[in-house]
Amino acid sequence: MKTKASNMSKKGFFDYLKQQAGEGIHFIYCAHCKVDADYIGDRLERHLPSCEYRITKQKLLEENYSF
Numbered sequence: 146m147k148t149k150a151s152n153m154s155k156k157g158f159f160d161y162l163k164q165q166a167g168e169g170i171h172f173i174y175c176a177h178c179k180v181d182a183d184y185i186g187d188r189l190e191r192h193l194p195s196c197e198y199r200i201t202k203q204k205l206l207e208e209n210y211s212f
């Protein structure tokens with residue numbers, strides 16, 4: 146499996162659970178909201194508002210804002 150491993154240390158919202166559509170198929174999507182991972186990139190707002198990952202991350206961000 147060789148998928149942009151060099152981007153691992155890049156800052157952004159890449160740590161969501163991804164799912165692959167099938168063996169040999171290059172379609173990967175968020176396991177929570179099923180949005181195309183290519184479309185999402187590292188943009189949290191591109192997950193669905195109901196996405197478990199997005200909700201969790203947004204909560205964390207809000208907590209970090211209030212010192």
Ligand SMILES: [Zn+2]
Nearest residue numbers: 175178192196
């Ligand atoms: Zn998602």
